Amino acid sequence: MDRQLHGGDTYGHPSALDFSSNTSPLGLPESVQKALAGSVGDWDGYPDPLCRDLTAAIAAADGVPAAWVHCGNGAADLIFRVAQALKPRRALTLAPTFSEYEYALAAAGCETAFHPLHEKDNFALTDTILGKLSPALDLVMLCNPNNPTGQPVDGELLRRILKKCADCKITLLVDECFVPFLDEPEAHTLKGELAAHKNLIVLRAFTKLYAMAGLRLGYLLCANPETIEAVCACEPPWNVSLPAQTAGIAALADGEYVSRVREVVKAERKYLAGELQKLGLRVLGSRANYLFFKCNACRDLDALLEQRGILIRPCGNFRGLDERFYRAAVKTHAxxxxLVEALTEILKGA
Incomplete structure (x- = not known):
């Protein structure tokens, strides 16, 4: 069951400062907290199984028809349900990338191929992936920007991938959960391509941007009604709780919170990257709300930080990486x- 531990064991270390979970450094928005508190009296009833109010709010926020929106119990839930719904025979994803793509595909009985990302390219996706796209594939899963590297896909390359997938009749799922943290998020989303590409699925979540990891809320966008219907058929009833629906509607109305998060992340990402580089750590990618870095000085950096009450994400269990690679969330300045103080203490003594 170790695969379910994506970051540090926060429940085993409740007093630790957690940099392993890359959610908003500002925590759950106050507007969401108030909405949840005000809705407690309704929690004795079942949630809307169709998520009608939430779906309408998402559609308005993303500028798409409500029929293209489908909500789920977090992004991971939707990744597994897409795999179960589409039943692909052969799929392609990246290495390294978010491990739940591989697990979801395996659970659906799918054979998965992996396109390697290389340190010489700073783990950025290159056009070599185009040679892997053929009618032999049924599904491609991409994370943009990628996790754990924080590298976004070049916009032109992403559209070339989309076109070739369409030509080869491959469904393309693009996980955009970290797009809002990029400096120019609208330049990296494929939402505008949905109408012209029925083979495209865009995945989003409230987990990262709004620090709603414990509430579990995600959604997918797709203009193909057959795909939406197939995903719906693979879910249990009342899959999105009433608190999650309430929180999602409140979050989407809080544009001020999003602006503050993006400002904090941009400033603190620059600060933290600079400090890590001063310590001799190699920072790669890292354009989302987390830093991906390599430490050659010691191979047990996470354990040494844990002794000091700090959790980071060791990345040695990602395909294509080893124990020298780590990921740390961007948090508040203090x-x-x-984290910088603890790293300085460790690395000066290494």
Whole structure:
């Protein structure tokens, strides 16, 4: 069951400062907290199984028809349900990338191929992937920007991938959960391509941007009604709780919170990257709300930080990486300073 531990064991270390989970450094929005508190009296009833109000709010926020929106119990839930719904025989994803793509595909009985990303390219996706796309594939899963590297796919390359997938009749799922943290998010989303590409699925979640990991809420966008119907057929009833629906509607109305998060992440990402580089750590990619870095000085950096009450994400269990690679979330300045102090103490003594 170790595969379910994506970051540090926060329940086993409840007092630790957690940099392993890359959610908003500002925590759950106050507007969401108020909405949840005000809705407690309704929690004795079943949630809307169709998520009608939430779906309408998402459609308005993303500028798409409500029929293209389908909500789920977090992004991971939707990844597994897409795999079960489409029943692909052969799929392609990246290495390294978010491990749940591989697990979801395996659970659906799918044979999965992996396109390697290389350190010489700073783990950026290159056009070599185009040679892997053929009618032999049924599904491609991409994370943009990628996790754990924080590298976005070049916009022109992403559209070339989409076109070739369409030509080869391959469904393309693009996980955009970290797109809002990029400096120019609208330049990296494929939402505008949905109408022209029925083979495209865009995945989003409230987990990262709104720090709603415990509430579990994600959604997919797709203009193909057959795909939406197939995904619906693979879910249990009342899959999105009433608190999650309430929280999602409130979050989408809080544009001020999103602006503040993006400002904090941009400033603190620059600060933290600079401090890590001063310590001799190699920072790669890292354009989302987390830093991906390599430490050659010691191979047990996560354990040494844990002894000091700090959790980061060791990346040695990602395909294509080893124990020298780590990921750390961008948090508040005071928290980032604490991480820098601990790293300085460790690396000076290494």
């Amino acid at each position: 928290q980032n300073e604490r």
